[in-house]
Amino acid sequence: MDLRFTDDELAFRDEVRAFFRSALPDSIRRKMIDGHHPSKEDLVTWSRILNAKGWAVPHWPVEWGGTGWSPVKQYIFREELQKTPAPEPLAFGVNMVGPVIYTFGNDEQKRRFLPRIANLDDWWCQGFSEPGAGSDLASLKMTAKRDGDYYIVNGQKTWTTLAQHADWIFCLVRTDSSVKKQEGISFLLVDMKTPGVTVRPIQTIDGDHEVNEVFFDDVHVPVENLVGKENKGWDYAKFLLSNERVGIARIGISKARLQRVRELASLERIGDVPLIETPRFREKLTAVEIDLKALEMTQLRVVAAESRREKGKPDPASSILKIKGSEIQQATTELLMEVVGPFALPYQPEEDGRNEPFDGPDWASTAAPTYFNWRKVSIYGGSNEIQKNIIAKAILGF
Numbered sequence: 001m002d003l004r005f006t007d008d009e010l011a012f013r014d015e016v017r018a019f020f021r022s023a024l025p026d027s028i029r030r031k032m033i034d035g036h037h038p039s040k041e042d043l044v045t046w047s048r049i050l051n052a053k054g055w056a057v058p059h060w061p062v063e064w065g066g067t068g069w070s071p072v073k074q075y076i077f078r079e080e081l082q083k084t085p086a087p088e089p090l091a092f093g094v095n096m097v098g099p100v101i102y103t104f105g106n107d108e109q110k111r112r113f114l115p116r117i118a119n120l121d122d123w124w125c126q127g128f129s130e131p132g133a134g135s136d137l138a139s140l141k142m143t144a145k146r147d148g149d150y151y152i153v154n155g156q157k158t159w160t161t162l163a164q165h166a167d168w169i170f171c172l173v174r175t176d177s178s179v180k181k182q183e184g185i186s187f188l189l190v191d192m193k194t195p196g197v198t199v200r201p202i203q204t205i206d207g208d209h210e211v212n213e214v215f216f217d218d219v220h221v222p223v224e225n226l227v228g229k230e231n232k233g234w235d236y237a238k239f240l241l242s243n244e245r246v247g248i249a250r251i252g253i254s255k256a257r258l259q260r261v262r263e264l265a266s267l268e269r270i271g272d273v274p275l276i277e278t279p280r281f282r283e284k285l286t287a288v289e290i291d292l293k294a295l296e297m298t299q300l301r302v303v304a305a306e307s308r309r310e311k312g313k314p315d316p317a318s319s320i321l322k323i324k325g326s327e328i329q330q331a332t333t334e335l336l337m338e339v340v341g342p343f344a345l346p347y348q349p350e351e352d353g354r355n356e357p358f359d360g361p362d363w364a365s366t367a368a369p370t371y372f373n374w375r376k377v378s379i380y381g382g383s384n385e386i387q388k389n390i391i392a393k394a395i396l397g398f
């Protein structure tokens with residue numbers, strides 16, 4: 001299998017790279033390099049720049065704003081975006097609910113929601129997990145009972161990322177409790193402003209507010225917000241989760257962070273010697289770089305095979321990408337902690353409104369919060385243990 005890019009693909013890479021360099025506002029780029037989270041406004045600004053260029057939703061059907069690019073070009077686009085580093089478009093809209101709507105939604109839903117997702121006019125969040133229904137998602141209990149033209153929704157979602165900014169939430173709800181658990185689930189779109197919806201923050205180990213609990217008390221949702229057929233939501237959820245794993249290896253992000261580690265380790269000194277020249281550090285850095293190269297080769301093999309696969313059927317090898325990708329992402333944050341050394345120790349949450357200067361170089365303040373925050377990558381999108389179960393069944397045949 002030839003994994004080299006063609007001349008056309010290399011020209012495309014140069015075009016994409018040049019656009020990202022010139023179009024991404026400097027203030028956002030600086031934040032991304034220093035490891036800060038882009039704000040809601042940053043993401044809206046950047047999404048609209050991409051949308052104006054026609055690149056906000058490249059993988060969607062052309063009639064809804066897609067580009068018709070091959071899987072290889074889409075891979076190049078994602079990698080260049082991450083390497084810039086630029087914010088990734090809001091996945092909950094662009095990669096999750098958008099494809100569900102254009103695949104299973106009715107014409108009215110497509111017209112109403114898809115253009116607003118592409119332009120980030122609506123901020124979406126994902127209401128799947130509940131207390132007691134994470135890995136075992138089909139056990140979810142939140143109910144939606146039909147009453148005339150409405151569903152009455154009651155229950156709780158949890159770990160809902162960025163729900164504090166959301167206009168809409170897509171939910172898996174139980175519409176039939178009398179059948180096998182996968183067969184009584186529906187896919188419902190809920191306006192976050194509906195009376196009875198309450199968002200409560202969960203503070204994570206890095207001190208940040210990224211995830212939430214969302215409570216639903218007698219929330220009236222119009223039946224027109226049901227996607228597809230009642231009780232068929234599990235099929236749509238499986239389709240969505242297979243899309244969630246596309247690009248989950250996030251190779252460009254790891255490349256950008258290793259580049260940053262290299263730069264900073266050249267500035268930091270152990271006595272007279274730059275850290276990057278000490279044998280122990282070089283050995284660790286090189287080990288991660290080799291793992292990343294191997295992961296990139298695996299990703300390219302999956303991308304090359306993608307065009308031959310049935311649509312909507314994920315390659316089980318994407319579970320390998322998820323496991324290795326998250327391990328490498330976490331390893332890069334560990335390397336950064338080593339570069340920062342004792343300056344990683346002070347507690348420096350991003351959102352505490354402090355007015356004292358940080359004790360150490362400016363770039364050091366995000367190392368520890370990032371290290372702690374990125375423990376999440378081996379949990380979300382299907383935990384690494386669950387991915388190992390998939391590999392055992394789908395690849396090894398156990």
Ligand SMILES: Cc1cc2nc3c(=O)[nH]c(=O)nc-3n(C[C@H](O)[C@H](O)[C@H](O)COP(=O)(O)OP(=O)(O)OC[C@H]3O[C@@H](n4cnc5c(N)ncnc54)[C@H](O)[C@@H]3O)c2cc1C
Pocket residue numbers: 125126127128129130132133134135136158159160161162211376379380381382383384385386389
């Ligand atoms: C930062 C973050 C953001 C998230 N954002 C969202 C979001 O926006 N929307 C949303 O719906 N969800 C979100 N999630 C939830 C995420 O999908 C779940 O945390 C994940 O599916 C694991 O479920 P759980 O937390 O209930 O853990 P559990 O399922 O209770 O698992 C606990 C541990 O047991 C292991 N385990 C469970 N079952 C098995 C098994 N069969 N075999 C082997 N090991 C097993 C797991 O790997 C894990 O280590 C987010 C999670 C995090 C951490």
